[in-house]
Amino acid sequence: MANRLDRWADPPLLVLASLADEPKHGYAIIRDVSETMGVRLTAGTLYAVIARLEAVGLIEPLASADRRRPYQITAAGRAALAEQSARMGQVASLAQARLGDGYGWAGA
Amino acid sequence: MSRTVPAEPGPLASLALMLYPPAWRERYGDEVRALLEEAGSGPATVASLAVRAVPAWVNPPRHLHDRESRMRASVGTVLVAWSVLTGVGAVFVQLTQLQGFRAPGHPLVQWCYLVFDAALAASVLTAAAGGVPLWLQMIRLARQQRRRRELAWLWTAVLVPAGYLALALIALTVVHDPEASGSWWFAGFAILGFGAAGLASAGPAVALKRLAPGGPAVAVAAAAAGLAAATVALAGLASAIAAAGLCLWTTSFAGYHHADLAWVYLLIVAAIAATATISAGRGVRATFAIPAR
Numbered sequence: 001m002a003n004r005l006d007r008w009a010d011p012p013l014l015v016l017a018s019l020a021d022e023p024k025h026g027y028a029i030i031r032d033v034s035e036t037m038g039v040r041l042t043a044g045t046l047y048a049v050i051a052r053l054e055a056v057g058l059i060e061p062l063a064s065a066d067r068r069r070p071y072q073i074t075a076a077g078r079a080a081l082a083e084q085s086a087r088m089g090q091v092a093s094l095a096q097a098r099l100g101d102g103y104g105w106a107g108a
Numbered sequence: 109m110s111r112t113v114p115a116e117p118g119p120l121a122s123l124a125l126m127l128y129p130p131a132w133r134e135r136y137g138d139e140v141r142a143l144l145e146e147a148g149s150g151p152a153t154v155a156s157l158a159v160r161a162v163p164a165w166v167n168p169p170r171h172l173h174d175r176e177s178r179m180r181a182s183v184g185t186v187l188v189a190w191s192v193l194t195g196v197g198a199v200f201v202q203l204t205q206l207q208g209f210r211a212p213g214h215p216l217v218q219w220c221y222l223v224f225d226a227a228l229a230a231s232v233l234t235a236a237a238g239g240v241p242l243w244l245q246m247i248r249l250a251r252q253q254r255r256r257r258e259l260a261w262l263w264t265a266v267l268v269p270a271g272y273l274a275l276a277l278i279a280l281t282v283v284h285d286p287e288a289s290g291s292w293w294f295a296g297f298a299i300l301g302f303g304a305a306g307l308a309s310a311g312p313a314v315a316l317k318r319l320a321p322g323g324p325a326v327a328v329a330a331a332a333a334g335l336a337a338a339t340v341a342l343a344g345l346a347s348a349i350a351a352a353g354l355c356l357w358t359t360s361f362a363g364y365h366h367a368d369l370a371w372v373y374l375l376i377v378a379a380i381a382a383t384a385t386i387s388a389g390r391g392v393r394a395t396f397a398i399p400a401r
Contacts, residue, residue, distance in 0.1 A: 026143040043143050044124075044156030047136050048163065055169035067142040 009039045011049045013088075016058060016073060016081040023062055023072035026050070053077070117141055121149035127161035131172040175394045176322050179330035182391025183242070184313035186333035189384035190235060191309035193340045195302050196377060197228055200347045202294070204354060204361070211357040220350035227343035231336045238332020242325045243312060249319050258318050264311030272304035330391040337388035341381040348374045 058077035354361040
């Protein structure tokens with residue numbers, strides 16, 4: 001679809017949302033985000049986000065036997081995700097309400 | 109979507125990974141390779157990896173930022189660049205101020221001389237104040253750990269300049285002929301001087317890397333390196349303006365020196381000053397950064 005806005009999706013939020021239910025390694029995050037949220041994260045973007053989220057303590061690495069190290073969301077990460085989700089929910093409700101009321105060029 | 113047989117990352121993807129800082133590669137390199145083996149490494153992935161390497165250098169994640177290592181690297185880089193710039197400054201003094209070149213009616217050149225002198229003196233004092241305590245700490249460390257090679261590298265900072273000055277003094281005493289001590293002698297001693305400055309500064313820089321000292325002396329040296337780099341860059345700027353002014357307004361200087369030389373001088377000063385300033389900036393930033401959790 002030509003007008004999809006997912007290219008402007010917030011990758012840190014997508015990664016936090018992906019890790020909210022269970023720990024995942026990099027490839028599992030990419031697959032989950034792609035299948036459930038419809039956004040394709042590249043390796044460069046994913047690991048830039050992982051490094052930033054780890055640096056600020058929103059996710060943490062788990063021990064791993066192989067090279068595919070899994071990450072889990074921290075308590076601070078859950079709080080940040082909940083706060084951001086609530087804000088996005090408000091925006092979504094507002095957008096749907098206004099679209100439903102005929103807001104925009106058609107209703108002006 | 110999933111692959112049953114993992115494929116090695118392509119050469120371009122491996123090359124893109126090499127663009128990342130060593131600390132980043134050490135922490136995430138294996139994970140990214142494992143991911144590429146599963147997800148593939150097409151052009152979009154390679155491009156994404158290459159583009160994301162830039163912020164990894166410019167603004168490294170805090171938990172990967174090795175402050176002391178960064179400070180040591182900056183001190184070493186600034187020391188070598190600063191020594192060369194100071195040598196270039198000495199050549200500038202010899203070719204302009206000591207030859208009595210002035211630009212009557214153009215006070216800019218005279219002001220530039222003053223700024224150059226003051227900035228260079230401040231830079232030398234700052235470098236000494238920040239560098240000597242660290243040098244002494246490394247001498248102690250090398251003695252305690254019986255590191256003879258590192259001790260030898262450290263002493264180059266004293267022995268090489270002393271040897272150079274002794275050689276120059278002997279040569280001038282033996283030759284003692286104003287006609288003979290012309291431009292070839294000057295060029296020879298200038299080149300030898302740059303070699304001596306390079307060796308004298310590279311010695312402690314090598315020892316700094318190998319001994320990896322820590323503590324307040326490194327932070328003080330990194331902060332001093334920032335100030336020394338800024339002041340020597342100011343001296344370089346003043347000397348470049350003075351050289352351009354002399355080329356424009358002083359016939360005897362312009363006739364004695366090719367204008368091309370002033371441009372070469374300007375380019376050398378700008379390139380080395382930029383290297384010193386960028387490295388010093390990163391070192392100062394590391395000095396005052398909040399330590400990682």
